[in-house]
Each structure stands twice: as structure tokens, then as C-alpha cells.
Amino acid sequence: MRIFRALNLTLNMRKLFSILFISFGGMQINCAQQDSIMFDRIYHESFYNGQAYDNLRYLTKEIGHRIAGSKKADQAVVWSKGLMEGLGLDKVYLQNVEVPYWDRGPKEKAHIVETGEPLNVLALGGSVATPINGLEAEVIEIELLSDLRKYGEQVRGKIVFINKPWDESMVETGVAYGLNAGQRSRGPGEAAKLGAVAFLFRSLSSSAIDDYPHTGGTRYIDGVDRIPAIAISAVSANRLSERLKENPKAKVYLEQHAAWKDNVPTHNVIGEWIGSEFPEKIITIGGHIDSWDVGEGAHDNGTGTMGTLDALRTLKALGYKPRHTIRLVFYMNEENGVHGSMAYGRYAKDKNEQLIAGIESDAGGFAPRGFDIKASASQVEWMQKHWKPLFEQKFWVSRFLSGSPGVDSGVWGEHFPNTTMFNFRPDPHRYFDLHHTDKDVFEAVDRRELQSGVAAIASLLYLVDQQIDELHKK
Amino acid sequence: MRIFRALNLTLNMRKLFSILFISFGGMQINCAQQDSIMFDRIYHESFYNGQAYDNLRYLTKEIGHRIAGSKKADQAVVWSKGLMEGLGLDKVYLQNVEVPYWDRGPKEKAHIVETGEPLNVLALGGSVATPINGLEAEVIEIELLSDLRKYGEQVRGKIVFINKPWDESMVETGVAYGLNAGQRSRGPGEAAKLGAVAFLFRSLSSSAIDDYPHTGGTRYIDGVDRIPAIAISAVSANRLSERLKENPKAKVYLEQHAAWKDNVPTHNVIGEWIGSEFPEKIITIGGHIDSWDVGEGAHDNGTGTMGTLDALRTLKALGYKPRHTIRLVFYMNEENGVHGSMAYGRYAKDKNEQLIAGIESDAGGFAPRGFDIKASASQVEWMQKHWKPLFEQKFWVSRFLSGSPGVDSGVWGEHFPNTTMFNFRPDPHRYFDLHHTDKDVFEAVDRRELQSGVAAIASLLYLVDQQIDELHKK
Structure with a gap:
């Protein structure tokens, strides 16, 4: 009795445990029942003893944001390698990756010249600096890059301001993000081709009343001038747009000091739990350990790394022995170059590894909803029939739909087109409120939601390990 | 172009609108397509023009918490009647309800006598007061009420402390709540029967590190002494339990001044939107307008009332004409007596009304997940087949399972056993962190999540109105 109370087991749980122990003793129970019992154990372990939330606190509060190439990123590498070693995995190592290093420098400044009204801005990742004393220019406001052509020579010397709500x-906020993100990437190049002196971009935020600028990657066109590329908060974008209606000649002052530094040698962090039956067949699971250089990289992607690690810890704590090798990978540099996942794919390809499945978590740590799956239609249908019922009613995880893998899995997956891929999907409502902003901090993560996600991922990992051979026959 | 931009319509939306206008022009499209187009319009309207969030701000910040019988509750009645009138419904009226009125009085006090350590407590709803200068007694800590028998005469003069985690x-936190809530109701009576002087109850909180006491209803046994019944925060409960292990004779001081006042005449608030085809057949939708007398009653149940009202507003804004009468009901006194829903059921029964369906929202305003449904198994299956696909992939609403109606619908439904009932289910992870506490405030509600729920409810309401006759044939 005492031990059960110490474990905080309810009567029902105790019954289930008894059944489990009996089954170990030789009695037969069917597979779905076994899976269901395993799920109960996983959820119990994750909610009661989960460490994702506490690890996340360390990553966000003690280390903080960690753009690839920075000292903080290396600190996260060393610390998370230690975490993996603490799990007692069979092999923990660093994989060399060379990354570009972009340094934001001192805080950006921006205001409307005529009124002095401040604008909340944040340089886009990869942007070049303004002149050291800033720049001042008139503004051309457009909604779509394609509208720029109409302005022709008028663009020269101006700031191009994309203000698409x-x-x-x-x-599905990810789709809304995708609708506008292309202009963030292509904008600076297209604007520079027409002679613009800077590129100002309405932040990709799901809230129109958001006063935080959201950074994110952008790029230039070889052979075309590189101009400063800057994100502006939705509220500041609205303010600027109003002023431009009143005075189309209004000027904006922009000052920022970002710079590319030398490439930096850094690492993916990898831990392996060797399979007992098929050690050569590898299930890759993980997410990126780097973040943008704002906020604390909590939902993007502290929850993904600390969550997948805790999924392994959960199975280990339950005495689970994997049939296949489970490889936990913390990719470096997803945010601005994906050099970590490129390196991972290249090494695996060179070694002719068998990467049979990939699981990625890089969509935040909100309440778990399910998985987007890259597999054949008949395989997805089979999982909907056999796996989804284990999750749906009791654990509120019900999304098992065909979809894209995460960014990192997608990149290394180019070498492995037949790998079955799972992209963890937490609730999407709030993610793009804080994505790539100073709001993406530890306090925005809820422990129950995070540990519920850990349990969902651990449960999926268990099913993949147990049943992937069966799945691959469908 | 300008009007479309003003409406913030994307290209895809514009295409859908074109299809819709064409269909009005006489072209045939199938029913599922029509429903899907209607859903798009509903979600668009709710996210862009939804007023639930702003109304909730008024209810929580300008009115605040509103226990039945209080002036605040009446203020909420008058104000929300005005809101319904503003919608242009066909008939808006108040329904008389007499409610008991329980007044908490000045803030409770509690501490451990020997150490002086404070304990965070909150009287349970309906509790009688301690003596005016408080009481001091030793404590019997148990996990289950049934353990109390073992103590027999030792209970006399003591404080019974239920500390079940x-x-x-x-x-499914609602089930966890249900596991412990029975002891909250029965505890004071059972403890008093054995001569206890007070009842101390570990708060029903989903977090073990919660330092907020959670109030809630309790009751006494006729003919047995009424003793003070008080909730204690999880953290304070842990602290007290530790001290009792060190010193089983440790005493606790409790002081609170709650009192029952005279019954108060108050109201349900009702608005009717008369059906064009079947005005006598009524779909009841709503939630309770009262709250506990702590926090702001934001998730419980500001979101449910402001959300269902905004679901009607959404359909109205789209020019929808209901086939059946849609009756919006804000029930009074769900929290401590359910006199509002009892009255609603009684009046409807007396008038022999045809209440064909009920939709209730009283589980918070987090991201919408679906509906628990009280209907036959074949009807639920039919809805899973025909309705769920409209919601699932695009709008992330996928829970259509047999289940209980909400508390108010359940109460009036006793007179109407054949009514099809829908209980709106938002994400359950965080609800019981703030349920019945000072944390249940406006700031804990996210606009996107709330308006997404409004759209889900409006979409369901539309389907019920359009297809309930078909459903009832299954």
C-alpha cells in the first residue's frame, strides 16, 4: 500500500499495473490492451515525474536565447550533451557542423521623421547594417511584392514597406504564416534590384494588435546590393500606414548594426539508445537546439528539444527496451541556415545508415493535438485505424493526417525519401503570437500542456518502435 | 478590390465568396460544399469581427465576479439583456428565479498555531462562519472520507483535513475533478456527524504546486451540526501535512465570516431568434451568467456566455435565417444551487415547449476541441461521419463523442429526456489550474482561442438548425 501511495496511483492504475504484472507472468492479453496499458504508464510517468519543464527552465533562464554560432548556442550544446549522458543512453556524441554566425549588434532604432513617433522594429536574420548613423528615406507601402513593379524608378532611394496583414x-496558423513568409525571404532582393535603400516588413504575427516585432530569416540575391531588412510590429506597421495616408512623403529613420561574422565550428548533439533486435535500423527523433537571438527560444524550440529528450527519459524510466535504435538529435542552426540537419543527412548518407523513421518537434509546446505524417495514404489510414484510437478519447490526441515533416527532418529527408516522418503538432492558436519575439519565454509554457506533449511523443515513439515493420507492410 | 481589402479577404476566400454568390444565383452545389462555405464565412466573421473577447473584457473588468444573489450578478443580468437586445433578436426577456444568497464576508484567515505559518484558504460556498474570533483545534488528516470511521470518537473537537491529491x-481533467469533488460535497456533513469542529479540504487543483485555494460548492446534512468548510491551497495543504508529520498535535487556527442571507429574486436572461420554418421547435443554447465570488469568472463562465452570444451574432452578421427558434439562455446560479436551470426547465415543461436540442458552453474558453454529445449511438456515429469532417482538418475541432450535457442542460433536461444535447469542450489541460480561484481573470483568456470556439459553436448551431430533422431520423 505504501509504495502505491508513494507513486500516487489511483485504484484504476493499480488494477492496470496488476494486469501488466500478470501478463509478464505469462498470461495472455491482446496487443491493443498492452499498448493501452503502456500508454497509461507513459502518461503517468510524464505528468508525475516529467523533467521537460524543469529542463526548459534551465535552458531558457540560465542559458537563454542561442542563435547558431553564438557562445550561448555552444553552452546549450555542452549542457544538453550532459543531459543526454545523464539519461544513460548507450552513446552520446557531438557531430561537427560549421555554421554562419550573424550578430545583431546594438538594439535597432526606428521612428517616423516628421512626427517623431517610434516604430518597434527588429532586424531580420541575415540583414546587413544600415550606415552607422542610420538612414532616412521616404517609404513605398505595398501589400504584395508583385505590386513593386508598378513603381519602377520611384523605388530608387526609398524604403520598401511590405504591409500585408x-x-x-x-x-491552422502555420498556413497563414506560409502565405506571407515568402515575401520576407524574397523582399530584400527584389526591393534592392529596383534601387531601394531598405526593406521594412510587417511582422508575421497572428495578432493584429501585436506591438512586438517578429524576426525571421531572409536572404539576398547574389550580385544585387544588400540592403538592411527589418521587421516592424503589426501595431507600428498600422501606425506608419496611417501616417503615410496623411503624408505620402513622410520619411522613416532606420538604424541597425547587424553583421555577418566568420563561420563558426559547432555541433549537433546526438544520443543513441541501441535497439535490442534491429540495432542498425534507426528512429531519429528530436528538434533544433538553436533559436533566434530574441526572447528565450522557449516554444521555438526549447519545448521541442526538452520534450523529445523527456520522451526518451519516460520510456527509460519505465524499463522499456527499444527494438530499434532510437537516436535523439538536437540539430544546430535550423533558424538561419539548417546546416545542422544538412550535416546530419550527409553523414548518415555517407555511412549508408538505415533511417527508418523520423519524429520532429518544432511547433511549440502547447496542448498536443497529433502528428502530421509523411507516409503512403494506406499507411496513414492504417495508423488512423490502429493508433489513433489509443490516443483519442482518453488523451485528447486525435490528429493523424498526411502532412509535411518538420524543417530539419525535411532537410535530411532529402537523402532518405522513403523514411516515414512524423511532425508533432501542438495546438496552433497561440504559437505565432510569440514566434521569433521577446515574448517567447519560459512563462509562456504550461507544464501540463508540455508534459502531455511529452507523453504523446513517447507513446508515438513506442508505437513506431513496436510496429513500424507491420506499418511498412501496408 | 478596395472592399475586399477592407474585409481582409484572401484570394481563396474571394473565390469561395464568388462560388457562394454564384450559388445564390441559381447554380447547384452540393450540401457538404454549402456547409463548408458557410463554415469559412463563420470562421472569418468570428476571427475578424468577433465581439466575445471585448464583451468578456467588460463582464470581467467592469462588472467582475458575480455570485448569484449579489448586486454584481444583477448588474450582469441587466447588462447582458442589453447585449441581447443589441443583437436585434426577436424577443428578449428576463425569467424570474429565486436564488439563495451566500455572502463570504471579510477575507478568511488561517495559520498553523505552533509555527505561525500562514495557510492560504477560502471558504467553500455555502459554508457557515467560524466563531467571530475564529477557532483553534488539532487536525485529523485523511485522504478518503471513508478513513474517518477509523478515528471514531477522536474526531470530536478536531478539524477534519481531507488531503487527497x-x-x-x-x-481529461474533468474526470480527475469528479474523482475528488464528491468528498468536497459530503465532507462537512460526514465530519460534523462525528463531532468535528471544522472541515478543511485540499483544493481541487490540477497543479500540485498551486498556492491558490479553489472554492466550490458543498452541503450539510439536515439535523447535523453545520461546521465551517474551508478549501486550502495545494501548497498550504502540503505544508500543513508536513507539520502534522513532525507534530501530530499541531493546531490550526481558522477564521471566516460567511453567512447565508435571505433568498433573492433574480433572473435568467433569455433572447429568442424565431425560426422561419419551425418557430415552435426550440434549440436552447447558452451557459451560466453567475460565477463564484473570486477572480473575475472569466473562463467560468464569462467565455461561455459571451461565446454563445457571439455565435448568434456571427450567424446574424452573415444574414442567416434560422429554420428553428434559437433561444439563448444565460442561466443564473449554476455555481451554488442551479435554480436558474431548474426554473428554465419547469417553465418550459409547464408550457409544453418543444426543446429539440441543447447546446451548453461551461468548460472554459481555451482552444476548442469538440463536443460531448447526448444522443443515441447511431446519431453520434452519423454526426461523426457527416459533421466531423467539416470541422476536423481545417478547423482542428475533432471531438464528437458520446458524453454528458453540461450541468445546466442536464438539470433542465430532466424534464426533456429526449432532447439532443451538446456540451462544448475546449482544451482541458489548464482549466482546473484557475477554476474557482482568483486566477480566473480576463488575462487568462486568449482572443484567438475564444473566437475559434465561438466559430465552432456557431458552426455546430448552424448544422443543428439545418440538419436536426435528418439527425433525428437516424
Whole structure:
């Protein structure tokens, strides 16, 4: 009795445990029942003893944001290698990756010249600096890059300001993000081709009343001038747009000091739990350990790394022995170059490894909803029939739909087109409120939601390990 | 172009609108397509023009918490009647309800006598007061009420302290709540029967590190002494339990001044939107307008009232004409007596009304997950087949399972056993962190999550209105 109370087991749990122990003793129970019992144990372990939340606190509060190439990123590498070693995995190592290093420098400044009204801005990742004393220019406001052509020579010497609102009608905020993100990437190059002196971009935020600028990657066109590329908060974008209606000649002052530094040698962090039956067949699971250089990289992607690590810890704590090798990978540099996942794919390809499945977590740590799956239609259908019922009613995880793998899995997956891929999907409503901003901090993560996600991922990992051979026959 | 930009319509939305206008022009499209187009319009309207969030701000910040019988509750009645009138419904009226009125009085006090350590407590709803200068007594700590028998005469003169931890392993936190809530109701009576002088109850909180006491209803046994019944925060409960292990004779001081006042005449608030085809057949939708007398009653149940009202507003804004009568009901006194829903059921029964369906929202305003449904198994299956696909992939609403109606619907439903009932289910992870506490405030509600729920409810309401006759044939 005492031990059960110490474990905080309810009567029902105790019954289940008894059944489990009996089954170990030789009695037969069917597979779905076994899986269901395993799920109960996983959820119990994750909610009661989960460490994702406490590890996340360390990563966000003690280390903080960690752009690839920075000292903080290396600190995260060393610390998370220690975490993996603490799990007692069979092999923990660093994989060399060379990354570009972009340094934001001192805080950006921006205001409307005529009114002095401040604008909340944040340089886009990879942007070059303004002149050291800033720049001042008139503004051309457009919604779509394609509108720029109409302005022709008028663009020369101006700031191009893309002010396309977020499509708020979409529950699937990732799609809304995708609708506008292309202009963030292509904008600086297209604007520079026409002689613009800077590129100002309405932040990709799901809230129209958001006063935080959201950074994110952008790029230039070889052979075309590189101009400063800067994100502006939705509220500041609205303010600027109003002023431009009143005075189309209004000027904006921009000052920022970002710079590319020398490439930096750094690492992916890898831990392996060797399979007992098929050690050569590898299930890759993980997410990126780097973040943007704002906030604390909590939902993006502290929850993904600390969550997948805790999924392994959960199975280990339950005495689980994997059939296949489970390889935990913390990729470096997802945010601005994906050099970590490129390196991972290249090494695996060179060694002719058998990467049979990939699981990625890089969409935040909100309440778990399910997985986007890259597999054949008949395989997805089989998982909907056999796996989804284990999750749906009791654990509120019900999304098992065909979809894209995460960014890192997608990149290394180019070498492994037949790998079955799972992209963990937490609730999407709030993610793009804080994505790539100073708001993405530890306090924005809820422990129950995070540990519920850990349990969902651990449960999926268990099913993949147990049943992937069966799945691959479908 | 300008009007479309003003409406923030994307290209895809514009296409859908074109299809819709064409269909009005006489072209045929199938029913599922029509429903899907309607859903898009509903979600667009709710996210862009939704007023639930702003109304909730008024209810929580300008009115605040509103226990039945209080002036605040009446203020909420008058104000929300005005809101319904503003919608242009066909008929808005108040329904008389007499409610008991319980007044908490000045803030409770509690501490451990020997150490002086404070304990965070909150009287349970309906509790009688301690003596005016408080009481001081030794404590009997138990986990289950049934353990109390063992103590027999030792209970006399003591404080009975139920310290049963929350089952954290459950994603469905409502079930975890239910596991412990019975002891909250029965505890004071059972303890008093054995001569206890007070009842101290570990708060029903999903977090073991929660330092907020959670109030809630309790009751006494006729003919047995009424003793003070008080909730204690999880953290304070842990602290007290530790001290009792060190010193089983440790005493606790409790002081609170709650009192029952005279019954108060108050109201349900009702608005009717008369059906064009079947005005006599009524779909009841709503939630309770009262709250506990702590926090701001934001998730419980500001979101449910402001959300269902905004669901009607959404359909109205789209020019929708209901086939059946849609009756919006804000019930009074769900929290401590359910006199509002009892009255609603009684009036409807007396008038022999046809209440064909009920939709209730009283589980918070987190991201919408689906509906628990009281209907036959074949009807639920039919809805899973025909309705769920409209919600699932695009809008992330996928839970259509047999289940209980909400508390208010359940109460009036006793007179209407054949009514099809829908209980709106938002994400359950965080609800019981703030349920019945000072944490249940406006700031704990996210606009996107709330308006996404409004859209889900409006979409369901539309389907019920359009297809309930078909459903009832299954």
C-alpha cells in the first residue's frame, strides 16, 4: 500500500499495473490492451515525474536565447550533451557542423521623421547594417511584392514597406504564416534590384494588435546590393500606414548594426539508445537546439528539444527496451541556415545508415493535438485505424493526417525519401503570437500542456518502435 | 478590390465568396460544399469581427465576479439583456428565479498555531462562519472520507483535513475533478456527524504546486451540526501535512465570516431568434451568467456566455435565417444551487415547449476541441461521419463523442429526456489550474482561442438548425 501511495496511483492504475504484472507472468492479453496499458504508464510517468519543464527552465533562464554560432548556442550544446549522458543512453556524441554566425549588434532604432513617433522594429536574420548613423528615406507601402513593379524608378532611394496583414481567419496558423513568409525571404532582393535603400516588413504575427516585432530569416540575391531588412510590429506597421495616408512623403529613420561574422565550428548533439533486435535500423527523433537571438527560444524550440529528450527519459524510466535504435538529435542552426540537419543527412548518407523513421518537434509546446505524417495514404489510414484510437478519447490526441515533416527532418529527408516522418503538432492558436519575439519565454509554457506533449511523443515513439515493420507492410 | 481589402479577404476566400454568390444565383452545389462555405464565412466573421473577447473584457473588468444573489450578478443580468437586445433578436426577456444568497464576508484567515505559518484558504460556498474570533483545534488528516470511521470518537473537537491529491495523470481533467469533488460535497456533513469542529479540504487543483485555494460548492446534512468548510491551497495543504508529520498535535487556527442571507429574486436572461420554418421547435443554447465570488469568472463562465452570444451574432452578421427558434439562455446560479436551470426547465415543461436540442458552453474558453454529445449511438456515429469532417482538418475541432450535457442542460433536461444535447469542450489541460480561484481573470483568456470556439459553436448551431430533422431520423 505504501509504495502505491508513494507513486500516487489511483485504484484504476493499480488494477492496470496488476494486469501488466500478470501478463509478464505469462498470461495472455491482446496487443491493443498492452499498448493501452503502456500508454497509461507513459502518461503517468510524464505528468508525475516529467523533467521537460524543469529542463526548459534551465535552458531558457540560465542559458537563454542561442542563435547558431553564438557562445550561448555552444553552452546549450555542452549542457544538453550532459543531459543526454545523464539519461544513460548507450552513446552520446557531438557531430561537427560549421555554421554562419550573424550578430545583431546594438538594439535597432526606428521612428517616423516628421512626427517623431517610434516604430518597434527588429532586424531580420541575415540583414546587413544600415550606415552607422542610420538612414532616412521616404517609404513605398505595398501589400504584395508583385505590386513593386508598378513603381519602377520611384523605388530608387526609398524604403520598401511590405504591409500585408496576416490572414486571421485560419485556425491552422502555420498556413497563414506560409502565405506571407515568402515575401520576407524574397523582399530584400527584389526591393534592392529596383534601387531601394531598405526593406521594412510587417511582422508575421497572428495578432493584429501585436506591438512586438517578429524576426525571421531572409536572404539576398547574389550580385544585387544588400540592403538592411527589418521587421516592424503589426501595431507600428498600422501606425506608419496611417501616417503615410496623411503624408505620402513622410520619411522613416532606420538604424541597425547587424553583421555577418566568420563561420563558426559547432555541433549537433546526438544520443543513441541501441535497439535490442534491429540495432542498425534507426528512429531519429528530436528538434533544433538553436533559436533566434530574441526572447528565450522557449516554444521555438526549447519545448521541442526538452520534450523529445523527456520522451526518451519516460520510456527509460519505465524499463522499456527499444527494438530499434532510437537516436535523439538536437540539430544546430535550423533558424538561419539548417546546416545542422544538412550535416546530419550527409553523414548518415555517407555511412549508408538505415533511417527508418523520423519524429520532429518544432511547433511549440502547447496542448498536443497529433502528428502530421509523411507516409503512403494506406499507411496513414492504417495508423488512423490502429493508433489513433489509443490516443483519442482518453488523451485528447486525435490528429493523424498526411502532412509535411518538420524543417530539419525535411532537410535530411532529402537523402532518405522513403523514411516515414512524423511532425508533432501542438495546438496552433497561440504559437505565432510569440514566434521569433521577446515574448517567447519560459512563462509562456504550461507544464501540463508540455508534459502531455511529452507523453504523446513517447507513446508515438513506442508505437513506431513496436510496429513500424507491420506499418511498412501496408 | 478596395472592399475586399477592407474585409481582409484572401484570394481563396474571394473565390469561395464568388462560388457562394454564384450559388445564390441559381447554380447547384452540393450540401457538404454549402456547409463548408458557410463554415469559412463563420470562421472569418468570428476571427475578424468577433465581439466575445471585448464583451468578456467588460463582464470581467467592469462588472467582475458575480455570485448569484449579489448586486454584481444583477448588474450582469441587466447588462447582458442589453447585449441581447443589441443583437436585434426577436424577443428578449428576463425569467424570474429565486436564488439563495451566500455572502463570504471579510477575507478568511488561517495559520498553523505552533509555527505561525500562514495557510492560504477560502471558504467553500455555502459554508457557515467560524466563531467571530475564529477557532483553534488539532487536525485529523485523511485522504478518503471513508478513513474517518477509523478515528471514531477522536474526531470530536478536531478539524477534519481531507488531503487527497489530484490525479495528475489524467488529460481529461474533468474526470480527475469528479474523482475528488464528491468528498468536497459530503465532507462537512460526514465530519460534523462525528463531532468535528471544522472541515478543511485540499483544493481541487490540477497543479500540485498551486498556492491558490479553489472554492466550490458543498452541503450539510439536515439535523447535523453545520461546521465551517474551508478549501486550502495545494501548497498550504502540503505544508500543513508536513507539520502534522513532525507534530501530530499541531493546531490550526481558522477564521471566516460567511453567512447565508435571505433568498433573492433574480433572473435568467433569455433572447429568442424565431425560426422561419419551425418557430415552435426550440434549440436552447447558452451557459451560466453567475460565477463564484473570486477572480473575475472569466473562463467560468464569462467565455461561455459571451461565446454563445457571439455565435448568434456571427450567424446574424452573415444574414442567416434560422429554420428553428434559437433561444439563448444565460442561466443564473449554476455555481451554488442551479435554480436558474431548474426554473428554465419547469417553465418550459409547464408550457409544453418543444426543446429539440441543447447546446451548453461551461468548460472554459481555451482552444476548442469538440463536443460531448447526448444522443443515441447511431446519431453520434452519423454526426461523426457527416459533421466531423467539416470541422476536423481545417478547423482542428475533432471531438464528437458520446458524453454528458453540461450541468445546466442536464438539470433542465430532466424534464426533456429526449432532447439532443451538446456540451462544448475546449482544451482541458489548464482549466482546473484557475477554476474557482482568483486566477480566473480576463488575462487568462486568449482572443484567438475564444473566437475559434465561438466559430465552432456557431458552426455546430448552424448544422443543428439545418440538419436536426435528418439527425433525428437516424
